[in-house]
Amino acid sequence: MTAIARRTLGVEEEFHLVDLRTRRLTARAPELLAELSDNYVAELQRCVIELNSGVVDTLDGLRADLQRHRRVLVDTAAGLGMGVVAAGSVPLSVPAEMQVTQTARYRRMLADYQLLAREQLICGTQVHVGVADRDESVAVANRVAPYVPTLLALSASSPFWADGSDTGYASGRTLVWQRWPTTGLAAPVSSAAEYDELVSDLVHSGAIADGGMVYFDVRPAVATPTVELRVCDSCPSVDTIVLIAGLFRALVERELTGLRSGTPAVTVSAPLGRAALWRAARSGLEGDLVDVAGPRGRPAAEVVTELVDLLRPQLEAAGDWAVVSELTQRVLLAGTSAARQRRALRRRGRLSDVVDQLIDETAGTVPDTAAATVADPRLLFGYHADRPTGHDEAVDADGRPRPAYDDILGTIAALGVPALRAREGDVEQDQRAENITFRVSGQSRAQVFPLDLVPRLIAADEWATLTEGLGQRARALNEFLRDVYSDQAIIADGVIGVHALDRAPGFRSGGRMSTAPVRAHVCGTDLVCDRAGNWQVLEDNLRVPSGIAYAIANRRLLDRHLSELGRPADLGSVDEVPALLLETLRAAAPAHCADEPAVAVLSGGWEDSAWFEHTFLASEMGIPLVQTTDLSFRDGNLVRHIGSGVRRVDVLYARLDEDMLLSSTGYDDVVLREDLLAAVAGGRLTIANALGNGIADDKAIYAHVPAMIEYYLGEKPKLAQVPTWICAERAQRDYVLEHLAELVVKPIDGFGGAGVVIGPDASASELQQRRRELETQPERFIAQETIALSTHPTFDGEGMYPHHVDLRAFVHLRSENGGPVTAHVMPAGLTRVAAHGSRIVNSSSGGGSKDTWILTGGTSNTTKQEGGHRVRNLR
Structure with missing residues (x-):
């Protein structure tokens, strides 16, 4: 022209x-x-x-x-x-x-x-x-x-x-x-x-x-x-x-x-x-x-x-x-x-x-990432140059996809960045429409729980090993809870010092009311892969472990918006999990129930950070979702109010803090505490998980779980856990002070990443502040080795980048008719993804999630463990 x-x-x-x-x-x-x-x-x-x-x-x-x-x-x-x-x-x-x-x-x-x-x-x-x-x-x-x-x-x-x-x-x-x-x-x-x-x-x-x-x-x-x-x-x-x-x-x-x-x-x-x-x-x-x-x-x-x-x-x-x-x-x-x-x-x-x-983009001070390159096109760009040291689950040391991820990463890369970003936007729109959100503590606005497009694979042999260790750990912790709220044999035998109970904020008098064989009906265990690619337990959650609904929703969203990936033939089904949860809750019913137990999910309401999960699980299980203002007691039994009538409640799946539950008033404006504790003690009501379970979440108690496994089950631990120092012990605190810049120091009752100081990442002022706290209130903290969490390819809007990940696995415990306690590991896990450059995966710290593909090798989707232990005859 x-x-x-x-x-x-x-x-x-x-x-x-x-x-x-x-x-x-x-x-x-x-x-x-x-x-x-x-x-x-x-x-x-x-x-x-x-x-x-x-x-x-x-x-x-x-x-x-x-x-x-x-x-x-x-x-x-x-x-x-x-x-x-x-x-x-x-x-x-x-x-x-x-x-x-x-x-x-x-x-x-x-x-x-x-x-x-x-x-x-x-x-x-x-x-x-x-x-x-x-x-x-x-x-x-x-x-x-x-x-x-x-x-x-x-x-x-x-x-x-x-x-x-x-x-x-x-x-x-x-x-x-x-x-x-x-x-x-x-x-x-x-x-x-x-x-x-x-x-x-x-x-x-x-x-x-x-x-x-x-x-x-x-x-x-x-x-x-x-x-x-x-x-x-x-x-x-x-x-x-x-x-x-x-x-x-x-x-x-x-x-x-x-x-x-x-x-x-x-x-x-x-x-x-x-x-x-x-x-x-x-x-x-x-x-x-x-x-x-x-x-x-x-x-x-x-x-x-x-x-x-x-x-x-x-x-x-x-x-x-x-x-x-x-x-x-x-x-x-x-x-x-x-x-x-x-x-x-x-x-x-x-x-x-x-x-x-x-502000930075307007001023032109944001670096241009569009020119980055990577050796393997299946990783789009930005991965190799940005890769941290440590173990990557999907990419080998040469920057090439591991064989199990060849097809996954190839399919995703073939779609291209604009298409991936469009799928990401579609996922977010569905999350907003379906209210798949969470609420960070202290914020009035709920936000979507980010879902990455690259699924995480857990091979069948790995899962088999994890399943054995998870079931073992959950059973030992359950026996600890039964013991510590009755005979306290583990204290009497000197395995755990009595001061551990005195210092534990989760040890509550209300915990003594339940004498049922199962106290930890639903356990959430946080696992990480270390630098060598070995699994370790990071934390136990036995109060109100959350996340299973997001794991289910993630699978459905990815199936809907990234169908090109297909599904491995031996991929465990997440759709059966709500039915398995309902089975676990019904198995927890008091002995007096002659017919099908009446189960309800108890929530703190729409302001609760996990409100989506409460509504989702209640809907999927086909059981009522209630709040404390829906409940009262008639003739010593818990009932929920519907219009002008009432319905009995035998099992209350409590998804709110026990202090809030016990201090709340019911439908008739009467404080629930006295009648609730009496109903539990009298065998007329089961609260799942049991009141007082917070002591097993205590990060100082975590250090003793290997000893619990040997004491209660007569077995060697099948899963490793992170070396931990209890700062209330003078010699251990002194070691932590000497190595503060190398360790992770956590409040013993913390959650959501709050109060955690990661030594290698902390500023001088943060370390100095934590040092003062350790010197004046050492009993509030534990310290752990800094674990190089494994990384996983994560689509970050412009390319593929390595983000640190962990895994929350879910174990159900049941006892049929007072028989042995059995462990059932769910075929659904929640992979949490840290923000780019961070090691903290919690959603409150900007973390997201992935669909977790647990391969079963053609075996059953749930694994059952029972017996084989020498549990003391606890009353």
Whole structure:
């Protein structure tokens, strides 16, 4: 194509201002504008500022101009304690702190539009392309309109609303923007005269105050001979703006050529155009876009690539082809800002981290990861260079997939990064729709429990070994609980010192009420693989072990959204677990039950961190979900209230803290404690797990489990555990103090990773603080060797990276008719995944999860263990 004179370009960028201390929107634009040139202007909200670029004719010139103006804005704002964010929305604000800019026009807009003006906490990017006159501008606006949704998808950067909630959209800004009365793809007119008449009619209708309030996504500019693209979110990356500007200029050139030659334009109906915009706002580049030529839905990467190819003649003629084609590849690899923001929230669970990431991207200080390479394409990129030392379960020392993972990693890599990111987005949407969430302690907002797309394999021989050790450990701990709340023979025989009970916060008087053979009906055991690839027990959970529902949901989600993986023939089924749990709970019923025991799940309510699991398990088992206010006692028996009637409860699967349970009032406003303990002691009610089990969760007691196995079962431990020092013992505390920087120090009653100090990762001040605590309150802590947790390939939005993992396995204990206690290991495990660069896998610390493929080798999905021990005759 013959070279043409390049059309001029200009950009208007809108920026949010945030307080660098609180990360909240701050209404200090007037203060900042006083320090800046005329290129920066006020907007409706005083937490927003607009930048007007210079007029340029090359993409390189546009990039340089935007970067220069951003540097001035960012540096000036930082000097005043403000951060600058280029995004469609910012997820932190306090409505009372927001203010409308005090001009007559903006005050009138606030008076006329109320909620629309107050909630205009959004920012966009506008691109201007020079044309001959306003007639040309109006005509070309209609011709380019069908392609505008694709440009919106490239810019999508507003997944969160100002109150921190996830909108479920890549561009939530679009939903807010379209509420104004004069929006749409383009004005349905064919000349400047018709456009002016339409604007005049709208003003006289009273719907708008002036022509500046005509907010079509493509429109003739008000004061310059340009056509203006208004649909896009503000973009953290300058390169994204450069890409959109290059494509929009090429579109304008192509359609003006077609207009002059009489080539018919692609036309779309208003409903289809609106649907295409909705689809782009909904999923950005992480889903399908509407191909209006079809019309049909197609993967975003295909629609974007075809648009670029369509415009190649115009891009080459303007000298833009090389830049646009490279930036297109990069943006498809990196995805939208919306996807990156959601990943930032998943990693750490804090909206302030999302804001920090946006501040860094706006300032251009985020490193480019798109150029990373890896030796094996099945690992996408970024894996080998980023690999920590230690054992990787799926990748060998040469950076190649292990044989068991060949097909899995090959299938995933064949889908490609854009498709994987789209699947990841689909999984998240289903999690939100199905409320597969958790609530971090201290936070009011529930969030999705991130699921990685790469499943974890546990081979049949490994699982067989783990099963034996898990069952053995659960039975020994159960016998310890029975003993410690009766004869305390293990104390009398000197295996465990009596001071261990005195120091244990989980040792409760209520634990003595249960004399049943099983106290630990459901055990959750946390396992890790060490540097040599050997399994070790990290923790025991015998109070309210959670996670099994997420393991089941993970399998169903992965089956639904990554069916290309298929399933190994000997993969254990997770779908049978709820029925197995119900069988375990019914087996725990008091002896007086003549018919089928009545079982209920007891929850603390929707504010509980595991509310999803409570509702899920109750539904899957087909049993009632109750709260304490649904319960009372009739003739010494526990009942639940339904309307005007009551139903007996024989087994209460308690999924809340026992202190909360015992201090709660029931349906009749009577405190439950006295009647509840009497019912348990009288054999009229079973609480699973039993009250007082917290002593077996005590991290100081953990050190004695190998001795328990030998004492109660007469067996050698089949699973290793992490070497542990009890800081209450003077010699052991002194050793810990000498080696503090090498060890992991934990509170004995901690959970969720709270209070854990990992010596090699801790700062000098953190170590000093822990040293003071050990010197003054040593009985509160234990210390363990630092275990190099195994890693596993994890899709991180742009490539495959090694993340540390652990495994929570679940063991059920049963005793049929007072017979031997049997252990049943569930064929479902919850793999927890640490955030990138972290060793803490807990969800409260930004961890996620994986679908865990437990291979059974063709044997039964559950393993039963019983007998073979010399348990003392405990009353």
